[in-house]
Amino acid sequence: MSTSTHYELYRRSTVGSALVDALDNLISEGRIEAGLAMRCLEVFDKVVSETLKDKTASKMTIKGHLHTYRFCDDVWTFIIKNCELKLEHITDLQSGSKDDSQPAKETKGKNSDINTEIKTLECEKLRIVACNARKSAD
Amino acid sequence: MSNKEVSTVYESIIENVINEVRVDFENNGVDEDTLQSLKQIWQNKLSESKTAVYSWDTEADVESMNTTNGAQRELEHGVDANGTSDAAVGPDGEIVVKGELKEGQEVEIEINNGGENDNDNSNSNIGNNDVIPKSEDNQVLVAKKNAEELEMLEKLKQEQKDAKKTALLETDEVNSDLDDSDDDYLNSDDEDQEEGNILLCLYDKVGKVRNKWKWSLRDGIATVNNKDYTFKRANGESEW
Numbered sequence: 001m002s003t004s005t006h007y008e009l010y011r012r013s014t015v016g017s018a019l020v021d022a023l024d025n026l027i028s029e030g031r032i033e034a035g036l037a038m039r040c041l042e043v044f045d046k047v048v049s050e051t052l053k054d055k056t057a058s059k060m061t062i063k064g065h066l067h068t069y070r071f072c073d074d075v076w077t078f079i080i081k082n083c084e085l086k087l088e089h090i091t092d093l094q095s096g097s098k099d100d101s102q103p104a105k106e107t108k109g110k111n112s113d114i115n116t117e118i119k120t121l122e123c124e125k126l127r128i129v130a131c132n133a134r135k136s137a138d
Numbered sequence: 139m140s141n142k143e144v145s146t147v148y149e150s151i152i153e154n155v156i157n158e159v160r161v162d163f164e165n166n167g168v169d170e171d172t173l174q175s176l177k178q179i180w181q182n183k184l185s186e187s188k189t190a191v192y193s194w195d196t197e198a199d200v201e202s203m204n205t206t207n208g209a210q211r212e213l214e215h216g217v218d219a220n221g222t223s224d225a226a227v228g229p230d231g232e233i234v235v236k237g238e239l240k241e242g243q244e245v246e247i248e249i250n251n252g253g254e255n256d257n258d259n260s261n262s263n264i265g266n267n268d269v270i271p272k273s274e275d276n277q278v279l280v281a282k283k284n285a286e287e288l289e290m291l292e293k294l295k296q297e298q299k300d301a302k303k304t305a306l307l308e309t310d311e312v313n314s315d316l317d318d319s320d321d322d323y324l325n326s327d328d329e330d331q332e333e334g335n336i337l338l339c340l341y342d343k344v345g346k347v348r349n350k351w352k353w354s355l356r357d358g359i360a361t362v363n364n365k366d367y368t369f370k371r372a373n374g375e376s377e378w
Contacts, residue, residue, distance in 0.1 A: 009338050013359040014366050015148045018183035019155070022176055031172050032163075039162045040155065040176075047154045052357035052368065055147050060358070060367070062337075062374035066351055069378065076344055078353075080376055083335075085360075087367055089142060119141075123362050126335045128374075130355055133340035 006045035007131045009075075010052075019044055061086040064126070076130045083126040089117040141367040144190040148366075152180060189366035335362045339372065349378045 010016050023037040064083035070076070156177050163173045181194050339358030346352070355372040 007340075010359060012336065013338055014187050014189045014361055015151055015184060015359070018187065019180050021183050022179035025179055026172065026176060032168055032176075033166065036162060036166045036168065040159050043158045043162075044151070044155050047151055047158065048359075049357065051147055051151050051154065052359070052370075055150055056143055056357070056368050056370040058141060058143055058367070058369040060355075060360075060369040060372035062353075062355075062372055062376070064376055066376035066378040069351070071344075076341055076353075078351075078374075078376070085362060085367075087141060087369065117142075121362050121367075123335045126337060126360075126362065128337045128339070128353075128355075130339050130341040130344075130353070133342045133356060 006049050008041075008045055009129055009131055010045065010048040011041060016044065016048070057090045059088040059090070074132045074135070076128070078128040080126045080128065081124065083123050085121040085123070085126075087119045087121065089119065090115070141190075143368050144366045145192050147368050148184060148190065149193060152177060189361060189364060336360070351376045351378060
């Protein structure tokens with residue numbers, strides 16, 4: 001199928017595992033077939049990739065001690081200890097970039113109407129799983 | 139507090155997935171109500187995770203969800219009994235659907251009753267036939283009657299057993315399908331949820347000089363301290 005070109009990694013996110021659980025419920029109640037559930041997940045893979053590309057604007061900075069790194073099948077896995085995350089949430093007051101397909105980063109710096117909210121998070125251990133950005137663009 | 143972006147991103151993911159999958163549901167002969175309950179279960183699961191605040195959280199959706207679920211479940215039974223699909227019925231027509239389905243169930247019950255009545259009639263007919271000659275002993279007559287009733291009972295019991303057997307087989311099939319399809323990602327899911335904090339994203343560049351690493355990442359979803367965050371870009375620095 002055409003959607004199989006998208007990464008499946010986001011199925012492990014909160015929104016993905018919630019969908020998996022929901023599909024699970026419907027299958028065990030005999031309301032849908034497993035094949036249809038798989039199809040839903042393929043659509044989900046595609047939609048998540050597109051949505052993250054088009055509808056996010058925040059920037060994150062990650063610092064910490066790299067405890068483990070792994071590179072397997074073009075996927076990087078990092079485990080970071082004593083991790084500090086800084087999140088810049090950019091609120092575009094004109095909110096033009098969110099509706100249009102223009103990339104949101106273009107509006108940054110140009111305009112003084114942009115609100116930036118910085119949030120700092122800390123955690124003992126963070127696992128990063130990253131797939132190659134180039135393949136998903138194809 | 140989670141990232142404000144998260145709820146809008148998740149909401150748009152749900153809307154788009156549901157809309158794109160609608161065609162596949164139709165092609166598989168699954169009705170709109172099932173699609174809607176997929177959406178609602180999905181939203182509920184997200185709310186349960188408490189990783190962000192969603193627009194539907196304030197709408198006291200939990201109650202309405204329970205009722206619609208019930209209606210939809212009943213609807214399915216109705217469809218089975220009638221042998222026709224009510225796919226065209228929209229979410230607004232739930233009460234109507236409910237009514238139809240009750241009719242369907244009643245019809246089914248009536249059919250069953252009819253069958254039993256037929257049996258009873260044949261019994262009594264035989265009894266009458268036997269009674270008319272009157273020359274035979276009453277005892278023989280009673281014995282015959284009892285024998286016939288026993289046979290009927292046994293037949294009914296067997297029918298019930300067969301019905302139970304097929305029901306069991308069906309559920310087994312459902313479970314085995316479930317196991318086959320879901321194992322892979324469910325298992326990996328569990329592992330990572332135990333880990334807790336996870337960040338899923340794409341990488342543009344990963345580089346290192348000696349023990350110093352730098353990454354440029356994008357399109358990420360992170361769960362940190364039970365709150366979700368999304369980002370367009372992320373840069374990381376770390377020493378190994």
